[in-house]
Each structure stands twice: as structure tokens, then as C-alpha cells.
Amino acid sequence: MSGTVLAEAPERAARPAPVRPGRRYRPGGRWRRAASPVLLVAVWEAAARSGVLSPEKLPAPSAVLATGWRLARDGTLATHLLDSLTRAGLGLLIGGGLALLLGAVAGLLRLGDDLVDPPVQMARMLPHLGLVPLLIIWVGIGESLKISLVALGAFFPIYFNTYAGIRDIDERLVEAARTCGLGLLARLRHVVLPGALPALFLGLRLAIGAAWLSLVVGEQVNAQTGIGFLMMEAREFSQTDVVVLGLVVYALLGLLSDLALRVAERRTLTWRRGLRAS
Amino acid sequence: MSGTVLAEAPERAARPAPVRPGRRYRPGGRWRRAASPVLLVAVWEAAARSGVLSPEKLPAPSAVLATGWRLARDGTLATHLLDSLTRAGLGLLIGGGLALLLGAVAGLLRLGDDLVDPPVQMARMLPHLGLVPLLIIWVGIGESLKISLVALGAFFPIYFNTYAGIRDIDERLVEAARTCGLGLLARLRHVVLPGALPALFLGLRLAIGAAWLSLVVGEQVNAQTGIGFLMMEAREFSQTDVVVLGLVVYALLGLLSDLALRVAERRTLTWRRGLRAS
Amino acid sequence: MATRTARELTPAPPVLTARAVRRAFGPTTVLAGVDLDIAGGEVVALLGGSGSGKSTLLRILAGLDREATGETTVHGTAAVVFQEHRLLPWKRVAHNVALGLSGPDVAGRVDRALAEVGLADRQRAWPAELSGGQAQRVAVARALVRAPDLLLLDEPFGALDALTRLRMQGLLRRLRAEHGFAALLVTHDVEEALLLADRALVLDGGVIAEELPVPLGPTRTPDDPAFGALRRRLLDRLGVPTP
Amino acid sequence: MATRTARELTPAPPVLTARAVRRAFGPTTVLAGVDLDIAGGEVVALLGGSGSGKSTLLRILAGLDREATGETTVHGTAAVVFQEHRLLPWKRVAHNVALGLSGPDVAGRVDRALAEVGLADRQRAWPAELSGGQAQRVAVARALVRAPDLLLLDEPFGALDALTRLRMQGLLRRLRAEHGFAALLVTHDVEEALLLADRALVLDGGVIAEELPVPLGPTRTPDDPAFGALRRRLLDRLGVPTP
Amino acid sequence: GDDAGAGDGDPGPLRIGYQRFGGLSLVKARGAAPDAQWSLFESGPALTEALKAGSIDLGEVGEAPPVFAAAGRIPFSVVGTSAPVPQGEAVLVKADSPYRTFADLKGRTVALNKGSNVHWLLVRLLEANGMTLADLEVRYLKPAEGRPAFDNGQVDAWIIWDPYFALTERPDVRILADATGLASNRQYLLASPEVLASRSAELGTFLRTFREVTDWGIANPDERAKVLAPELKIPEETAHRALARSAQPLAPVTPAIGDELQAIADGFVALELVPGPVDIRSRIDERYGEVLR
Ligand SMILES: Nc1ncnc2c1ncn2[C@@H]1O[C@H](COP(=O)(O)OP(=O)(O)OP(=O)(O)O)[C@@H](O)[C@H]1O
């Protein structure tokens, strides 16, 4: 019988290539990530210079840079940026905090799941930007409107990732922690939080994006400051270079926040490097 | 020496309560999830009836229902819903497909990571709704604008979750698959895809929400149909009941898609129940 | 089907009692009514075929299985070493051992526990950086450092080489003599069972199918003729042909 | 430091050659230059203390470690049983065994392989529903079903009870006699090494510190006086006091 | 919320809603009403929405928004208006396009902002040319979206008001028609009932200031352009050109104005562009007639 068990092994390479190459030191590794953005900008500039791209369709990077420099020098950019950042920060704090709380309650407790999750699932599909007319009635047209929109935008990615992160924790580790005499709070701190951390980071990444998105809409309602307002104003007057400048600012913020998150991840998730290598 | 090793164990309960109660059959479990939505609606109706809530701030659920019935009977709702669903579906397909592809390339290949990820990280923070003026120039003001916006909205959650899902796969399993002679494609199919599936589902959840969000904005630009248009129009005439009806439709779609996803998850992720129980 | 322990009448109060423990996974019944008492300070070895339900029983006794029926009571504190090491991957070795520990000189106690299992120099390693046997020893240190009244050990030395295994067995014996904790030791190694236990149980068909007191002194060696007889009897019960 | 095999001159072509294999994790060198040849059909047992680098060496030989230096060549196909079972949690047992298998009658071959390891009735179970020993046996079945030229086994029977272990050892011996595959068997059990291997190696200090041919016939028993002598010698080399 | 003020004790500043170009911009730019709290809106409908929410006390809009707001049962009164500005809105086409009259646009695409003054202009243009809405492909686009669509040839014509009108007026753009003889294109001042009830005098003072500033602007067009250009962030020359035709003196509301508005409302209702019937005549509040005359 065993004769057939071991028969006819298919022909195959003895050493297939690995799915992912090792993480050893690569020369210039750090700068390799800069290659494609730099290339992108170069192609864009070339297209603009050669006239393939009309400046109305998309102004050249150098033109955008000049506009940026002008607005930066007279302080306009800094004022707008600061206001936008404040709004985004406050909204993220409020929406993210609430999402973390509710996500944890729903992820950890059976009852919390039954009570909290269904309304959130319903609300999830409410495009919060469609709520603007109601929000105007409820919270007015001032700063609170913008902050509410950001908070709403940031809520869902963090809620869902918290929930999923908690649900995906290896229950065997929770059991081990229980047998070590850890109470609920200690288990949260030592097992659930670190286990859900990668998911939380992902949620934060998405939430930051959602925050900006909400802000760009929120800053179109009765705002006098903010990058969203700056772009809106430029849009109305068809100042494409300022519109693109706004987008570039957003992109840079994206890169910066990504960098910050990468550093934070590297610090708190060192243990995963071990997992990789093993 | 060992004397001290075993000394002074702290006092503690022999059996701390579990972090999460078991998943055994609970009577009425299925309906328990309906409790909080029903309660919410009841409180809302009561508040409206008692006059605590003025109908301009928020019309009663019964009033919204009546409006819904009226619009459903004359076919308006169905037409608008169908158009919105078509746009959302197409956009999701395009944006989601692209996100899946790029996310997989960046998650799987070192080179892909270096080339694809930085531009995406930059674009991530671009609030795609801020791109509307540029999109109008590039794709016009017709259906393609709405679909592009949906695709952009759906792209990021799926991209990031694909990337993270692939990165989080236990490399030891990939190694095991390699030693079983699985080539790159087979490893993708048998190890990477199933391993990343929970993250993909989460991405899809978030993407569906983002799709609606984009659509509500997209349908305010030169649309004659769609739920977003319906709400927009109602907003102009301060028909709060129609605005709220639109939101209710979104909420119901949220619940429906959640249900569908739950069923799909239950089917494809049966193996996780084993993990839970063990 | 002798499921009651013969020691029920001895003065040492039971640290663990289990009555009519049953557990089924879907249609298959894994435990069909297990009764078990462990007296204070008693070491009981649990043997049984692969898949006979040893780990399942251990989880139930540790209070981790909510779907089992029957009654289990642990008087005092218990610590568990699982069949897999179950170290938290995000905590360094020393922090894994210190998990949930309080009281004075936690660091010192952790140090000493790790030294006992021969891993004094791996304090700052991540669990993913340990070899199989090292991880298992950390898990043992994590249980020992809590000085429980009852140790539940699921093949704690399964991944250890002969020498390290002997050392760990010696450690367990010494600590037990010093502190008098009770232990339920799941093991596949009949000699290990006879070297360490006061009593050996065989789990088969979902019940304790065999109970064998091990009336050997504190200094036991496999060369003892009584040891050999017991060994043959146990192997026989497990279905292993002995020469 | 006798690192070359004495069989280098025999006619069977080597199925595995490794030269000057070195591996360091940060500052600690785990393998400091390992040379190893395994002839076709030869079974080599690899012993060594916990954390001596056995699993590391195995991973390198399986071509999974890109940061090791030195040269390794495998002629023919290899299959690996890891120290942990590494079953894909999202595939049922039968599909885990069938992973990557092609050719005629895959289902039949999988069936038979699972029957050989005594798990014919668990085909449709999820890995998470298996006991430790069952999972390990599925991993063994997954390796055996591919009929490789070289088997790399990292403590394949560590989680098995005495009886199941004997059966598995018997299975390995029988299959080897039928198919003549070569194997590198990492084990903690000296008797197992002597029962199964043609040659035993002891890994210590990052090199093959001891090489011991096992000139016993195909029908070996621990009662054999030659067996006893070899056993003592190996245990001695491993630092285990023998009576 | 920041809409505290309609309560007891300190009523807070007057909350003024303005649009980028209306006469109120000049009041803000000159700092003539330092106590007021200013809110900028993209269009008339957005402003009336805030009026409904109680977020502003007074706002200035074009011709159509009062009708749409009244149709939406938003509580407000019309307290002031301006002289007609028919040259302040126009139908624009590309200079090299074949269209010579509005009737040539039959079957073509026309962009405009829904619910704004230009919407009424469209109604009047259709009427004057014996056409109906079905004769055109109407694209409702906000000013910010209409410009790129028009520039890139995605619509054939764009109906737009100042200053967007003046900004788009370049050599390659031609004016097909403006509102002369079709619509008055007045500005209307809308006030919330609460502020009229409790702070009527305060509002009167503000309106007086508004009137003075407007008159100053008409008397000093160069300085007016200098003050407004940076506030609006448009070139001074464009501001000058737009203001010259669009900045008209304020005027009191009278029953005749009520009739004019009612006619607009009835026109929209007849075309089913707003749900009717709409009674806007009764929204006229003449109490500030003296201030604005
Ligand atoms: N979650 C589960 N679902 C279904 N069956 C399960 C589950 N967990 C365990 N089993 C089954 O219960 C039986 C007992 O498992 P258990 O882990 O207790 O065995 P064990 O005696 O510890 O075996 P080993 O010596 O191999 O570790 C096995 O047949 C196993 O397949």
C-alpha cells in the first residue's frame, strides 16, 4: 500500500524562489523608495515643459513650486495649514477616541458586540458628507461643523480596525494570560492591545486620510481659512496652480504622516522582525 | 536559590473571568443584534412625537417612512437607487480591482513595494474629492466622473488592507508551502490569498462605505439621478424628510452589505471557528 | 474504570477535584466522564494515546473550557504549561516570565527562574528568536515562578534533548521537595512518568482507564527492579510490546 | 571535529552536500562551519542540545535561509517536516497533505498517506481541531506523500506517545526499505536515533562535534548489546550520565 | 455650536452671511462693521440653508434663492434689495463657436448653478425664444465646476454671474446674451424672523452702514476696486470691470418688488422647478424702507 503513497512525485525545482526576499541590508535601500515619486514628478515637469500638458490642465511642478514659495513667504500657507491641522487633529482625537472605545467594547464583549455593532454597521454606510445639511442644523456652521465631519470620517476606519484587530487575536494567548492570573484590564494591556496594534496602525493610516477628505468638504462650508478653503477659493477662480499646490501639500502631509507612522511602527512592533526572520 | 523563585505568589482568584465568553448557542442570539437599532428608532419616534425634536431638525421615522413609501410607489426611489448602485458597483470594481493588483504587487515584491508604495502613500492623503476640478478636466462631467470618484474612494481601503494582509501572513507557512514545491502562483493561491482574506474583507467593508461617500459628492455634480442627487435636491427645498430618507436608504444598504459580507465571511473563513474553539 | 483515587482517605486535602467531566466536539465525545482528585503535594502523571483527550482535560481543569460539563474545583492557585509554548510574541523573554507577577523583587525572581531553566542569558530575546526547546523552557519558567499550589503541565519537556530533559526533571523534583506543590503532568515518556509521579493515570476511551500508584522512593532510578516492573506494566497498558 | 562522512567513498551518489555552512544571528554564531554529506538512501540522525542549531541547519539545508553562508546542494527532491507542524490553518487535513501534489490519483495517495499515520478518519478536520500529536502526524504524512529523495525531519515524533511513536518509526523504516530515500532526522531520543539511523551526528559548538556510524542490521532492538554500547557512547557524548 | 446669540443676556454680534461678490463684501473689506461676525457662502442656496439652521441673522442673495428658500418653508423676511443689475449675469460661449443667438443653443449643453439668479435667467431666455427646458441639455454645475467644464469644452454655454463672469471674460469667450430686458437680477437682503423681532434697531444700524458703504463705493470706483481685489483675491482690473456693472445702489422693498418676486416664483412653479404653490409676497418686510431709500 505504501508503494503508492510514495509513488510518482511530480517533477519540480528543488528550490523555488521565495515569495519575498529577505530583509537584509540593501545598498541605497532607503533611497529606493524615493525613486518612483521623483520619476513621477520628472515626467510631469517634462510633459508640462514640452507643451504636451497645457498649464490649464495641469501646471508644471516648477510653477506649482513657485506658487508655493510665494504663498509660503507671505505666511498664507502657514496660516491655512495650521488651521487645517488643528481641525484635523481635534477631529481625529474625538472621532478616533470614540472609535477606539466603541470598537474595543464591541470587540471584547459579546453584549457590546450585539448592542454597539449593528448601529455602527448601519451608520457606516451613511456618507457623512451627506449629513452636512443635518449637521448644519445640529452643530451650526462654525468650527464644530468641520471638526464633527473630521471626527465622523476618522471614526469608521479606526472602529473597524479596532474591532477586527481584537477579534483576530490568537485566543490561545489570551488563555495563557488568564492562567497567569491576569485580570481583564491586565489582559487588555498585555495581550489585546499589543496584539491589535498592527491593525490599529492601519486604522490610523486610513483615518488620517479620511480626516483630510472630510476636511476638504467641511472647509467649503463657511470657512475663511484652511487648505480646503484655499483650494476651494482657487477653484472658483480657476487658479489651477493653487489647486495643485493644495494637492501637493496634502501629498506631502501623506508622506510625512506615513513616515511618522513607520517610525512608530518600527518602535512598537520590533518583535515582528523576529517573526519575519524566524 | 529556588526558594525565592517560588516564593510570594500574589493572591489572586483561581479563575478570572474570560475576556470573551464562548460562542455557544444563545437563545434569541440572532435577534439580539436587532435590539439597539430598534431601540434607537423607538426613542427617535418618541422624541419626534412628543415634540422634543422639531420636524425641521429631524422628522419622525414614521414621517420618513411615509415619504419613502410615496417615493417607492411612484418608482422614483427605484430609479435613483438603481443608478446609484450601478455607479457604485462599477467604481468599486475598477478601483477595487486596481487596488487589489497594486496592493498585491507592493505586498509581495520588494521591488513593487519600493516602486508602488511611495506614490500610493502620497496619493493616500490626496482627498480625492478635492480632485473634482482636475477630474472634470480629465474625464468630463458625465458618468465617468462619478465612477472615477467612487473608484478613487474604494481604492485606498482595499490597497492598504491587501498590503497589510499580505505582510501579516505567517512567513513560516509560506516556507512550508515552498518546501511542498508550490511555485509563486500556487503559493499566492494557497497561502497568501487565504491568509490575507480576513484583511481583504475588512478592506471591502471600508471600501463600500467610501464608495457611497464619494458618490454622494459625485452625484452633486451634474447628476439628474441617484440617491445623492435626490438628497441634494431635497436639501435645496429643505425637505428634511427626503434627506433623512436618503440617509435611511444608505443605512439599510449598509446593513444589507454587512449581512452579505458576514455570510461570505462565514463561508470562506470557517477554519477560523476551529481556531476560536481550540 | 477505576476513576477514584485511592488517596481519598489520606489527610492531605485535595488541591483538585473533578467529577464526571465530559466534553464532546460535535458528534465525537472526547471525555466521557472523568473523575480525578489530586491531593496537596501529589504529582500525578497522565498518559494516553495521541488524541486521547489529555490536553482537552488539562484545559478543562485550568478552567478554560466553558463547553465542558461536570464539576472541577481547584483549591489554591494553579499555573499551566501548555503543549505549545504560548509565549506572547510581543514581549521579551523576561517580560513573558514576569507576566502578571506582582510582589517584591519581581525582576530577581524572574532572573532566578530563567537561570533555573538554563536561559539566564536569553532574558532580552524575543520569543520568535528562541529554539523550540528554549521556548518550552521559558514556558516552564513562567509557570514555576508563580509558585502555584497546582501545576498543570502538558508535555513540558517534549522538545528537550536528553540532557536538558534530565536537568529539568531534576529541577521539578527539587522544587517539589522544597515547596510541596501538586502537579498533573501529561507526558508521553513512561520513564519520565515513573521518575516524577506518585501515581500514573492512563486516559483511554474518554475515561481514566488505568490507575497505577508508583510506590518508589524519592531517589528513583530506572535500574530499580520495581521501576522496571512498573514500566512494563504501563507500557503494556499503553499497548506497547515489551520484550 | 571529524566533519566528513566516512562514506564518501561508497558508490551511492550524495543526495545532499553541505560545505562550510555558517550562520550567525547578530553577534551570536550558531553554526560555525558545518560540513555534511548524505548519501542516497542514507538515514542520518542529528542530535544536539537545546538551542545548538539543529533547526537552523535544517532550514538552511532546505534552502529557506538566505542569510547563511556556505554551500549546500540537494540532488533530487526534498521534503521537510518542521519542528512545529506548519499546517495551513485554512485547509482541511486532506488538502494540507495534498498541497502542491500533482500527478495521477492525488486523492488516493493522500488517503493512503493519512491512513499510514493513523488519521484516515480525520481527513475533513481543520488543523485547529487536531491534537498536538495528530497535527505532527499530518505534517509527516504531508512529507511522505511526496516521495522525496531526501527527507528533512525536525523532531517528527516529539509529540507522540510511546505506542504511536513506535508505529511511526516502523512506518519510516518500512518506507525507507521500499523506496530507499535518504533522511536527516533531528531527534532528542538517542534510542530513536540508533533504531533508525545509519549514522548519528552530534551538533555542538556550531560544528559536527561527533560522528558515530551505527553498524546495526535492519532489524534492531534496544536489547542488542551493540545497541547498548552505542547508546552509552552517544549519551556520554551528549553529557548524560549513564549508569 | 457657534450660533449662540439668539438667547438671553448678551445677544452676541450680528451674524452676517455674505457671498464672494455681493455688496456686503465691501462692508467687510473696509471693516465698516467691526462688531459683525462674517460667514462666507459659495452660493445663495448654501446661504439660505444656514439661515434655516439659525446660523446667520442676515444674508444677501440673488433672485432665485429667496424663491427656493420660500418653497422650502425656510422662515425669513426680505428686508432690502438693490437696483437691477441685468448686465451682471450672462450666457457665455467660446468666441470661435457657431452660436450667434440663444436659440442656436437648441439641443446643446448649457451649464449653470441650480437655484441661483442664473436659473431664473434661463427660464426667461427659454420663454423669450419660445423654447422649453427639453430643448436644451442642462448641466447643473456650481461655479467652481462650471469653469473647468466650460474651459474644456464639455459644455457649449455657461450661464454665470459676476465676478466669475468677469473672470471668464477673455478674448476667446463671447457673451451670447445677458439679462437685459429679461430679468432684473437684483440682490435681496434676507433676515431671520428672530433678529427682526428682538434686534430690529441693531439691524437697522447695520443696514444704514451697508448703504453708506455702497454709496461710497459707487462714488469711488477706483478705491473700491483696490479694497475689494485683495479681499476677493482677483485681479484689480477684473474687479473694476465687474464692479462697474454689478455694484448698484441699495433700494427698499416695496409691494412692486413683492410682485416681481412672486412672478419669479410663479414662473419656477409653472415649470415644476420648485414645488408650489409659493407665496413670497408675504415675505416682504418694509420696515427698513427709510434706511435704504
Ligand atoms: N476544536 C476541536 N474540534 C474538534 N475536535 C477537537 C477539537 N479540539 C480537539 N479535538 C479532538 O479531541 C481529541 C482530543 O484532543 P487532545 O488535544 O485533548 O488530545 P491529546 O490527548 O492532548 O493528544 P496529543 O497527545 O496528540 O496532544 C482529538 O481527537 C482532537 O482531534
Ligand SMILES: Nc1ncnc2c1ncn2[C@@H]1O[C@H](COP(=O)(O)OP(=O)(O)OP(=O)(O)O)[C@@H](O)[C@H]1O
Ligand atoms: N531569529 C533568530 N534571532 C536570534 N537568534 C535566533 C533566531 N533563531 C534562532 N536563534 C538562536 O539560534 C540558536 C539555534 O536555534 P535552533 O532553533 O536551531 O536550535 P535547535 O538546535 O533546533 O534547538 P531545539 O532542540 O531547542 O529545537 C538558538 O540559541 C536560538 O536562540
Ligand SMILES: [Mg+2]
Ligand atoms: Mg495534547
Ligand SMILES: [Mg+2]
Ligand atoms: Mg529545533
